[in-house]
Amino acid sequence: MTELKKNYDSLVIGGGIAGMQAALDLAEQGYDILLVEKDPSIGGVMVGLNKVFPTLDCSSCICTPRMAESAHNPHIRIQTYTEVKAVEPLNVGFRVRLQKKPRYVIESKCIGCSQCERVCPVDVPHEFDYGLGARRAIYIAHGNAIPQVAVLDPTYCTFCGRCEKVCPTHCIDYTQQPEDVEVEVATIIVTTGLQITPMDRKAEYGGGKLINVMNPMAMERIQSSNGPYGRPLRPSDGKVPRRIAYVQCAGSRDRSIGVPYCSRVCCMYALKQALLLRHYIHDVDVTIYHMDIRAFGKGYEQFYRRVMREGVRVVKGKVARITEVENRDLLLRVELLDEEGRVAEERYDLVVLSQGLIPAWQGDGVLAAELDEDGFFRSISPKISPVLSSCRGVFIAGVAAGPKDIPDAIVEAGAAAMEAAIYLEATRYHERFIEPSAVH
């Protein structure tokens, strides 16, 4: 891996779909971009999804070409497994301190052969599969990871040294330490994405402790053919689930956990997952309990109708409590709103909580851009240019700026790139620092 340059026209923080789009849109105009990602691979949340609504296209089939394009663009430098530690405003632009976490693998020498992973004796719950699947203590993030470079998790290392012995390119370096590097950038685009709302404060839904009450991202992984089980099974005993319930607004529109807003995507991902379950499991009964279905985008209402036509039960009802019963089945106590509030109890094999979206990063005292009351980055011009943050030269896009779906995140990333390009031209930063060797 070549050294970082001293100056970049833009720093993009977060290598998900929005970050990649912003980087590509600027790079195609000739600007030099530093794309920083905290995880071992770019791709963000989208590369782990099964399919996208309403078209049911394969998510990684859309995302991975974008990842490859970003990696191969001569104007984009990708820096994975790296965090932003300090941002100091300058007259024009920012001085940024980055910290590269140790992979214990020399990136430029690793050929992604996975031999180290195969000989490693320790299996570890895999973050990419939300703990349902396993990885090794040394591993490549996932099959579509970019870069295809291994990373060692020292917490689970037994210090057996097998990975070093088997590596054909001698790229294992146990002596690596965190490495700080400083760069100057003219603009920053924040595309740090999302987390799902934690369930530990929702005691009535099991507080995150019931094994067959699942978060929607884990459901995405178990629906994926490259997921932890290769098919939808329940985590407690590997049973093919025959009765599955979705609980909507479980972590959105809920003041009790500090998330009063609608997360915008939950209705649609629940409808999509429910439909796919009907395709994957013969005769499965899938019920979605909701307050109201919000199918706001192009083709979304038609998709909602299709899901109901294909046999998914969509019931207006508020789930009051989820209790684990015999055989780790789940008993839902539901107030049925279309039946004058009648309270019913229904038993299911598996329950998915349609958890909402919260920001993955809030600046951490590093970035001075202000936050809104909802915790997402604040736009100073939400109607005319929602990508303008409260800091001059800092632009926001994707879920970092508020909950939104993939198409909206991509459009917003394009807008942020355009605003950044306008800013770069206005400050003529590009001309001040352009180097003959700008292509790395």
Place this chain on the structure above:
Amino acid sequence: MSGIDQPAAGPAADAAAASAADAGRGARAKRPIDILRERQGERTPEQKEYFKRQTQVRKALLEALKEAPRTIPELAARCGLPSEEVVWNVMAMRRYGTVVEEELRGDYYCYRLKEV
């Protein structure tokens, strides 16, 4: 049958062997792996227990699967292990090519050892 015995091989044995090798090495030059071990510090009791448990569970599952292909509840009963632990371990073995999925028996898939 509990099916759980002391580990003969696996992460726990590796950790013990690495530790013994370290003690015997004395004043010789440090290898890079020793530098990592020093920086990470001694493995905690929780980490050691994690390695030990994984080795024991895998041994029990391998023995049960050598006898016959089985479903998760069958494996859990045969080995005296919690079924969720069996799911996670069988799926890990499936991912890394030790186990393959076979036919559906009722609501449960059957798993067998992969022929080498």
